[in-house]
Amino acid sequence: MKKNNSFHLRLQQRHDELRWLYMELYDNDSMFAELCSKMYEFFKERNHTLKAIDAVRETEPDWYKKNDLLGMMFYIDNFAATIKGVESKLDYIERCSVNYIHLMPFLETPKGRSDGGYAVSDFRKVQPQLGTMEDLEHLTSSCHSKGIHVCMDFVMNHTSEEHEWAKKARQGDGEYMSRYFFFDNDTIPSEYEKTVPQVFPTTAPGNFTWLDDAKHFVMTSFYPYQWDLNYKNPRVFNEMIYNFLYLANKGIDIIRLDAVPYIWKELHTKCRNLPQVHTIVRLMRMISEIVCPSVLLLGEVVMEPEKVVPYFGTVEKPECHMLYNVTTMAATWHTVATRDVRLLKQQLDILHSLPKEYIFLNYLRCHDDIGWGLDYAFLQKQGFAEVSHKQYLNDYFQGYAGESTSRGELYNADPVTKDARFCGTTASMCGIEKAGFEQNDAAMERAIGLDLMLHAYMFMQSGIPVLYSGDEIGQVNDYSYKEQPEKAADSRYIHRGPMNWELSKNISNLNTVEGKLFHGLENLEQIRQTEKVFVSNADTWTIETGDFSILGIGRFFDGQKIIGLFNFSEFDKTARINEIDGVYVDLISGETKTSIEISIPAYGYYYLKKES
Ligand code: GLC
Numbered sequence: 001m002k003k004n005n006s007f008h009l010r011l012q013q014r015h016d017e018l019r020w021l022y023m024e025l026y027d028n029d030s031m032f033a034e035l036c037s038k039m040y041e042f043f044k045e046r047n048h049t050l051k052a053i054d055a056v057r058e059t060e061p062d063w064y065k066k067n068d069l070l071g072m073m074f075y076i077d078n079f080a081a082t083i084k085g086v087e088s089k090l091d092y093i094e095r096c097s098v099n100y101i102h103l104m105p106f107l108e109t110p111k112g113r114s115d116g117g118y119a120v121s122d123f124r125k126v127q128p129q130l131g132t133m134e135d136l137e138h139l140t141s142s143c144h145s146k147g148i149h150v151c152m153d154f155v156m157n158h159t160s161e162e163h164e165w166a167k168k169a170r171q172g173d174g175e176y177m178s179r180y181f182f183f184d185n186d187t188i189p190s191e192y193e194k195t196v197p198q199v200f201p202t203t204a205p206g207n208f209t210w211l212d213d214a215k216h217f218v219m220t221s222f223y224p225y226q227w228d229l230n231y232k233n234p235r236v237f238n239e240m241i242y243n244f245l246y247l248a249n250k251g252i253d254i255i256r257l258d259a260v261p262y263i264w265k266e267l268h269t270k271c272r273n274l275p276q277v278h279t280i281v282r283l284m285r286m287i288s289e290i291v292c293p294s295v296l297l298l299g300e301v302v303m304e305p306e307k308v309v310p311y312f313g314t315v316e317k318p319e320c321h322m323l324y325n326v327t328t329m330a331a332t333w334h335t336v337a338t339r340d341v342r343l344l345k346q347q348l349d350i351l352h353s354l355p356k357e358y359i360f361l362n363y364l365r366c367h368d369d370i371g372w373g374l375d376y377a378f379l380q381k382q383g384f385a386e387v388s389h390k391q392y393l394n395d396y397f398q399g400y401a402g403e404s405t406s407r408g409e410l411y412n413a414d415p416v417t418k419d420a421r422f423c424g425t426t427a428s429m430c431g432i433e434k435a436g437f438e439q440n441d442a443a444m445e446r447a448i449g450l451d452l453m454l455h456a457y458m459f460m461q462s463g464i465p466v467l468y469s470g471d472e473i474g475q476v477n478d479y480s481y482k483e484q485p486e487k488a489a490d491s492r493y494i495h496r497g498p499m500n501w502e503l504s505k506n507i508s509n510l511n512t513v514e515g516k517l518f519h520g521l522e523n524l525e526q527i528r529q530t531e532k533v534f535v536s537n538a539d540t541w542t543i544e545t546g547d548f549s550i551l552g553i554g555r556f557f558d559g560q561k562i563i564g565l566f567n568f569s570e571f572d573k574t575a576r577i578n579e580i581d582g583v584y585v586d587l588i589s590g591e592t593k594t595s596i597e598i599s600i601p602a603y604g605y606y607y608l609k610k611e612s
Helices: 002-026 029-045 048-059 076-080 083-088 090-095 133-145 164-170 187-195 234-248 275-291 305-312 326-338 342-352 376-381 386-398 426-430 432-438 441-460 479-483 491-495 501-508 513-530
Strands: 071-074 100-103 122-126 149-154 158-160 208-211 216-219 226-228 254-257 296-299 322-324 359-362 409-411 421-423 464-468 539-543 550-557 560-567 573-576 584-586 597-600 605-610
Touching: 002 029, 002 234, 002 275, 029 234, 029 275, 048 133, 071 076, 076 083, 083 090, 083 133, 100 254, 100 464, 122 133, 122 234, 133 149, 149 234, 158 164, 187 208, 187 216, 216 226, 234 254, 234 275, 254 275, 275 296, 275 305, 305 322, 305 326, 305 342, 326 342, 326 359, 326 386, 326 426, 326 441, 342 376, 342 539, 342 550, 376 386, 386 409, 386 421, 409 491, 421 491, 426 432, 426 441, 432 441, 441 464, 441 513, 441 550, 441 560, 441 605, 479 491, 501 513, 550 573, 560 597, 597 605
Parallel strands: 071 100, 071 464, 100 149, 149 254, 254 296, 296 322, 322 359, 359 464
Antiparallel strands: 158 226, 208 216, 409 421, 539 550, 550 560, 560 605, 573 597, 584 605
């Protein structure tokens, strides 16, 4: 009885705003009443262990803002074949110091028309070859007993064309057609096309697909087999919320809101980031706070900072708990290619001026391509023009520019705009693939140095670092996707290869690439998790270093100060750090630094902690 009270109390606290926002979108009392009663059903179904976690996290709402979380993302099949396989690898995950795993999409999806699982045909069924919902529940509960948090995608913008709603819509059932965007002629679709940009301009051009059997156009912003859901229909919102709560009740801690900026469409707009999107995210935040308050919302907003930050909401009316630090990621690779930290420094300055409550997920690589969404107004002042600079970056990372050691491929090269994105693993982009192929030991040392320096710099940022599975052992590009017809057109599969467990056996051998990387990362992870100056609400700032290739980041918390220095060039350098005002010890090598002149080897890095 007491437990159920917690639901009503939480509902009561949020009811007015919840109802207000729902009515603003839908003006439908009976659907709102249905939503509230279903929420209660899901609350009652939530198991005791999860409710206990809810209770703990409610008393400590900032639990995820410290310095003890380290994420890793992977595809279940690539990592361990099945969900049960993942469970059997939890020791390895712990060995990596990882306590947050993002399981890439694993719900039912049609083979060959899945977009890596982002075309869901049943939100309540696991892909049979990966396992069952029971396996998932078992995994999340084993993870919880080891202090590991589990993240999954909630692909809310669209369903697969094989979803039961889509099948009924295709057969002409009006009730289901109204859950998507159907048009019997191209008048309205062509109006949309005037203002809506393209997500996949080469692999899936246009935002609509003609269905020959149904004699209708359907809106498909992503692939033609991914049908955009119409959130103007309250039935869509309610049913998707029920799916969300169903998944939360399987023990998911972090729910990634896939492609969230796209979920509301209005004619004559770009159909991105419309105000109603924020209303929906705010509703989702309140609904999860009422039913399953331990669950965190991670927004996938792959856009410039001005568009990303509003998804945190306000302090009084928060939306997402966490967002990806996407511009910093892209600016990092720009810095690798140019050896010029000025853009990165100004990007970090923007982040450092944001409220410390905002938690970003920091990463070097993920399952997607890198879009070169950089601050071109800033770069223009340094003489970089947008189109030619993007071309340079793509050439550089394909290995065409003279001093480049990177390997990888273009993604969605648009012949009209000349725009293209880039795909490749961290290791391949750092030169590990090339050095390995050429059996060049000196080049390999440099590549490992660059790879570790980038991780060291990523760990110095506030927020939660997330590793891309395989990066801990320097896994390189996998070109075998080209031989698989259903993948061949999508070069993102180049960095979605299976985990190489054979190579991972080398992690304890410091004479191997895997051992060097694994050990280097382990060292960094341990420092980050033990030094309190790495907590998210530390003061952070960038430091002048007197050299465009050297990035300096300062952190201060509770009397502790640390200066991170990162040499983005292949040359030994000397930085001039006027802030050095005493004795500093490098936490990585144990060396002491007292002078403002600090020499840093090629691709070197220091975590200099001030001695008290
Ligand atoms: C997200 C995913 C991407 C997918 C898209 C469509 O951006 O990260 O992999 O293609 O959503 O669901």
